[in-house]
Amino acid sequence: MGLPWDFRTIAGERVTLDLLRDDDLEALFEMQSDPEVCRYMLSEPRTRERVAEVRERDAAATRLEKTGDYVQPAIRDASGALVGTLYFHLTSVDDRTAEIGWALLRREQGKGYAREAAALMIDAAFGEIGLHRVYAELDPRNEASVALCLRLGMRHEGHFVEHMWSKGEWTDTGIYAVLEREWTARTTG
Structure with a gap:
């Protein structure tokens, strides 16, 4: 297994995954404050101050080594502008499992950026980090x-009905996952 794994810039055809920078604050605020x-x-829209705190915390998360570690790189377009963020959380070292998630500025949604960014990270998860399973939990x-x-x-692996209390209501959780062998067969087949 490729742990520990230090995040490095990952470039695709149209997007690059890169560490968050100080100059990302305005775009992050636009995204994270948008209802x-x-x-x-899980979070409500954030204040500028809270976005700055979270950006600083997430920019420092650069290594996957133990259960609970995460990286949250910026998703950048060809010009280098932040269009969103990717979340990648090592949920079990023993089971070689991680959770993935994404968020995009509303004006950048529907352009394929999240798909390409997630695929780049899943490639790294299976090809470099040596994981067995990557999953997404979502509403x-x-x-x-x-x-x-x-x-x-x-x-689609599961649907948990009224799984959590969130923002004043019971919400369901859907689980989607891909295994290393499935990803490899899909990308080489």
Whole structure:
């Protein structure tokens, strides 16, 4: 297994995964304060001060070594502008499992950036880090994220009804996942 794994810039055809920078604050604030972007997330829209705190914390998360470690790189377009963020959380070293998630500025949604960014990270998860399983937990009402999971070749594994109390209501949780052998067969087949 490739742990510990230090995050490095990962470039794709149209997007690059890169560490968060100080100059990302305005775009992050635009994204994380937008009620539509935050609708299916666990957090409420954030203040500028809270976004600055979270950016500083997440920018420092650069290594996957033990259960609970995470990276949250910026998703950048060809010009280098931040269009969103990717979340990658090592949930079990023993089981070689991680959770993936994404968020994009509303004006950048629907352009394929999240798909390419997630695919780059899943490639690294299986090819470099040596993981066995990558999964996404999401609110099944988030049709765009469900569709993205399916486009990535993730299978629907579960639907937990009224699984958590979030933002004043009981919400369901959907689980989508892909195994290393499935990803490898899909990308080489």
